[in-house]
Amino acid sequence: MSLHTLIHRSGLPSPDVNEMQALQLLEQHYGLSGPLQALGSQQDLNFRVDSAQGRFVLKICHGDYAVQELEAQHAALGFLREQGVQVPAVRPSVSGEQLLALTLNGQPVRARVLDYIDGQTLTRLKHMEPRLMAELGALCARVDQALAGFTHAGLQRTLQWDPRHAQAIIAHLLPVLAEGSRKARVEAAAAQAQQHLAPLLEHLPMQAVHLDITDDNAVWQRDAQREWQLQGVIDFGDLVHTWRIAELSVTCAALLHHAEGDPLRILPAVAAYHALNPLAAAELKALWPMIVARAAVLVLSGEQQVSVDPGNTYSRDNLAHEWEIFDVATSVPSALMEAAFLQVAGQQPEQPDLFAMQPLLPALQGQSVARVDLGVLSEHFTAGNWETPGVDQRLLGEQGTPACSLYGQFRLSQTHIDNPQEPRTCALHVELGLPAGAEVAVPFAGTWHQAEAGTGCLQGTGTSLWLSGLSEVPSDGQSLEPGQSLGKGAELLTVQLCNVAGLRPPLFAAPSQARAWQAVCPSPKALLGFDCDAEPLADPLALLERRDASFARSQKHYYQQPPQIERGWRNYLIDLQGRSYLDMLNNVAVLGHGHPRMVAESAKQWALLNTNSRFHYAAIAEFSERLLALAPEGMDRVFLVNSGTEANDLAIRLAWAASGGRDMLSVLEAYHGWSVATDAISTSIADNPQALSTRPEWVHPVTAPNTYRGVFRGADSTADYLRNVDETLARLDAEGRQVAGFICEPVYGNAGGIALPPGYLQQVYGKVRARGGVCIADEVQVGYGRLGEYFWGFEEQGVVPDIIAMAKGMGNGHPLGAVITTRRIAEALEAQGYFFSSAGGSPVSCRIGIAVLDVMAEEGLWDNARTVGGHFKARLQGLVDKHPLAGAVHGSGFYLGLELVRDPLTLEPATEETATLCNRLRELGIFMQPTGDYLNILKIKPPMCTTRESVDYFVDMVDRVLSEDL
Known part of the structure; x- marks a missing residue:
């Protein structure tokens, strides 16, 4: 076909054939009938036919399409099928022909029928991984x-x-x-x-x-x-x-x-x-x-x-x-x-020979130049000072001269927050702190092009040199030879090379683009005459392999290929390439990451003393008094431990000692810790797939009081859930067994913060206490102000437990937990022997615990959890109203859960969609993980300093991903 014919054919509209004619064609020539569905095409007509013999595609094209071209297509289909490539087969007509030449509506057309491959295309997929x-x-x-x-x-x-x-x-x-x-x-x-x-x-x-x-x-x-x-x-x-x-x-x-x-x-x-x-x-x-x-x-x-x-x-x-x-x-x-x-492809782009060029700064040759670290781990950065405009330039100026920033370094100052785009953090240039008026020389022959004042480009053959911070520059368009003056450097000179003529490159590149941009903008080290290159970052996947080779693998990590997190600030975690991730799940750091008060308190106390609680020092008394001031009236004894697991384990021992029994009631779908005792009472199959089949005989799980997806649903289900408690207690009574206690999170934490049925704890507590048992409130996750409306989770149920177990946010990431109880229960354990936790209640732990309470009060974090958390829940509810996949919002304050379901009636859990959502959120700069026995609930537990702006960003991104085809 000639190019002229091609151009003519490219302008033809699709053949004029209606559905009735297409049906007649199929019946007459192929013996096929059934509903038709038009399929898109630019110049041909395609119809899907759902016939009794199966699904097929009728393809109709203009008659001036060369028969030989269509025959080549059919031959290629057969050729590929023989080699195992998944392509459709050609269905011959009733007369055995693969290609028909017909006239429809006075126009010549060609028709054929192919197998239909079931499925869909990804053309309109909103996000392609x-x-x-x-x-x-x-x-x-x-x-x-x-x-x-x-x-x-x-x-x-x-x-x-x-x-x-x-x-x-x-x-x-x-x-x-x-x-x-x-x-x-x-x-x-x-x-x-x-x-x-x-x-x-x-x-x-x-x-x-x-x-x-x-x-x-x-x-x-x-x-x-x-x-x-x-x-x-x-x-x-x-x-x-x-x-x-x-x-x-x-x-x-x-x-x-x-x-x-x-x-x-x-x-x-x-x-x-x-x-x-x-x-x-x-x-x-x-x-x-x-x-x-x-x-x-x-x-x-x-x-x-x-x-x-x-x-x-x-x-x-x-x-x-x-x-x-x-x-x-x-x-x-x-x-x-x-x-x-x-x-x-493993090949290196060609690079110009920069080492044959003359020095850009002759006066610096042989001098020592201070390399200024402006990266993520730089000791120059603390308490968020990298957010200050011009901080890099200020730090360069403070080093004395000469000093340089580092080419290829991922600069912390270039990070950004609450933004789905990668920040451009990789420096494609070098900034130099120079003595004022330092001579800048032409390194290679070229033409000077002035941009704005003090900035311009020396354009050579295949290489451009961009400079900023110059005075006394050549005139625009002037040709220059090596060694001539390019001007005088100011106190700060920016140097950047580029291999593309006429391109003004960016000063920074996003990490995913950095390697390619560095090929376009190579290091100016050869022109400067000293090492200005940053050390390459270690491969985070290689580090992950080292972790897996030495760190017991039952201790899991988030994500299959996690970013390497080495710095945190407020409600953000920062990887080594300078990307800031919104932390929406780290309920340990209630004050936020990198809080300067925590740094100061821990350093001060470590410099003075850190020992165990058998020694006499003021901090342990002060911290215990502060905790008791937060507890309900009548609670007057504190145990200090290291973790929530240790706190719950001790609470069980206290219940055993106070009651004289061993039998514990816990609720299904709950998690309380990893020790032998706390694992025994934990029934979450997400944390332990064998949880329901490995309970010891002293543990008696009762039906999970999950008002959203439990056996009984709704706020009026209290009596229904209490029946199982009564049955369990009656069985223990009949067997003559002494109930030791009942442990429960006052808000159903593992299920995303679901409120218990009204009056549930009040009824269960009464039944257990009537039998001499002890009631334990596991406040490890839900307590300490996180709920916003309540400081303790049990307050929502209007009850007072006998024992409060807590940890998580108490130390803002420092290992710190506590058990608060009454003198009677505490002394019951003492009658059986001493209790001791080597690091529990150490001077450092106590001072950090006191400081956490001080900062929570001074910065109004409990109020923030209530006000911003209320806005948060309302915005999440908007997702439920908008997206069928969003089933319900649980919790309050900064302990929230968004449950994803495939069916609003059956509540089929959207487990895979939740995993996809969490992985997609990570790509958008948000850390989020699933929770619940079906791993279909977003575990939303951010630091309590989280702002309204961060909340809005999070919900907007969840909205965006739910709008994609999960």
């Missing part, structure tokens, strides 16, 4: 490997989408755009792509390719774990013999629609392709300009199709995302993408 991009890249590789041995005369065709003809198509279709910025951008992008491609074309291998393996033409289905699984590839209408790399360019161009504005997000597809079907260097270099050219053809073809066939909904809907593809494809320099593609 890297795994899916990699699978599309791998699919390209497998199809290309299979087609490498396929030949057919019908492959020698002139095709609109063949990148060999991209420039001709672009030139022909450009007039469909009105004069203006869009047309100019398309024209310029196409010209630049052609310039980059021209020297590479003769080195590109050729073969048969599908040329349309996109999110539109790969079919997927979800498995039982809600993971997308590839079912097959369809639509061989663009099959052609062309450059092999064209296949991957088409796939990558389509993926730009899912790149969320960042073209480097397509790298998993390139890496997966190369791993299966290695690409040559020329192909890797040609890939991005070919993608840009494809994007230009897409928008121009889409604009033309809409103009000639305005009723084609498929084309009209596609046009917006085709322009999105073009916008992303032209958002970064080609050199950046070329470097990234080479890097994922």
Whole structure:
């Protein structure tokens, strides 16, 4: 086919065939009948037919499509099926033909029927995870490997989408755009792509390719774990013999629609392709300009199709995302993408020889230059001072001269909070603290281009040098030779190299883009004459392997590939690359991370004394008095321990001693600790899958009083849940067993903070006490002001327990727990022997515990939990009203749970969706984990200093992810 014919055909509308005619065609020629569903296509007609013999696709195209081309498609389908590639088979007509030539409505058309592959495409998927991009890249590789041995005369065709003809198509279709910025951008992008491609074309291998393996033409289905699984590839209408790399360019161009504005997000597809079907260097270099050219053809073809066939909904809907593809494809320099593609293939981009250049700062040669650490672990940063504007420059100025920042360092000052985007933290430049008026010399021949005052670029051959902080600079456009003066340096000089002429690069890059940008903006070390490079960060996955090799693996970590967290501040945790994550689950750090009061109190007391509680010192008395002041009247004794597990374990021992019995009642779906005794009373199968089958005979679980998804539901279920308590106690009475006690979280913490049925604890406490038992309130998670409306969880039920066990936030991360009880119960244990906890109640622990209470009062954190927590719950309730997957909001204050369900009536838990949501939130800069026996509840327990702004950001991001296809 000639290019002229191709261009004519590219402007044709779809064939004019209605559903009735399509049904008649199917019945007459294929013996098929059944409901039809129109499927999208740009120039053909596609119908799905649901017949008694199965599902099929009727494909109708214009009659001037060459028979040989269609026969090539059918041959390729058979060829690929023989090699195990999942593609549809061709269904012959009743007369045995694979392809029919017909006339409908006076127009010649060609028709055929193919198997239908069940599933869906990912075209409208709102978020495509890297795994899916990699699978599309791998699919390209497998199809290309299979087609490498396929030949057919019908492959020698002139095709609109063949990148060999991209420039001709672009030139022909450009007039469909009105004069203006869009047309100019398309024209310029196409010209630049052609310039980059021209020297590479003769080195590109050729073969048969599908040329349309996109999110539109790969079919997927979800498995039982809600993971997308590839079912097959369809639509061989663009099959052609062309450059092999064209296949991957088409796939990558389509993926730009899912790149969320960042073209480097397509790298998993390139890496997966190369791993299966290695690409040559020329192909890797040609890939991005070919993608840009494809994007230009897409928008121009889409604009033309809409103009000639305005009723084609498929084309009209596609046009917006085709322009999105073009916008992303032209958002970064080609050199950046070329470097990234080479890097994922294990190849290094070419770099200029900087060591042959002359020194930029002759006066500094041989001098010692102070390297100023501005990274995440820098000792210069404390108590959030990195948030102060200009802090890096101030620190450089305080070192004396000369001093330098570090190229390639992830700067803490560049982090940001409550933001879904990666912060740009990697320095692509160096800042120098210099003596005022230091001479700056020309390092290589070039032309000086003035930008703004004190800033400009020395443009050489293949290398640009950007400088800021200069005075007495050359005139704009002046040619300079090595050794000439570039001007005088101010007290702070910024130096940056760039390998792309005409590009003013960013000063910082996002961590995921840093490696590629460093290839474009190399270190200026050679020009400066001293080491200004940051030490590379250790591989966090290698560190994880060391952890797994030495740290018992039953001690789990969050996420499969967790970021390495080494700093915290307020309600944020910061990784080594300077990304700040909103911490919405760390209920230990009630005051927030890195609180200066905690630093000062612990350091001061450690410098004085730290020993055990058998010694006499003031802090233990002061802290015990402070705790008793918070407890209900009548409680007058304190035990200090190290953790919630130890506190609950001691509470059980106290119950045994005070009652003379051993039998304990606990509630199902609860967690109380990991020691032998606390594990015995814990019944959460999420924490221990064998929890219900390994209870010792002294533990008697009662029905979980879960008013949302329990056996009985609603606020009026109290009596129903009490029946099981009565039955259990009656059985113990009948067996003559002494009840030791009952332990329960006053708010159902493990289930996300569900309130117990009204009056439940009051009734159970009365029944247990009537039998001589002791009532324990496990306040480890829900107490200490976290609920907002109540300081203690038991206050919501209007009861007073006999024993309060607490920990978690008491030490703001320091190991500290306590048990508060009465003198009678405490002395019952003393009658059996002494109690001692080696580090419990140490001077350091006590001072930290006192300081936590002081800061909570001074900073109004309990009030903050009540007011901001109330706003939080209301916003979460808005998600329940909006999203079917959001079933209910539990809890109050800063102890909340959002329960996800697949069905509002059956309450089928959305376990897999909850896991996906948590992982997606991490990508958006939020730490969140699931809880509950079905792991379908968001465990929302942030530091109590969390702000309204952070709450709104969290809910907005959950809303965003729930709006995606989970």
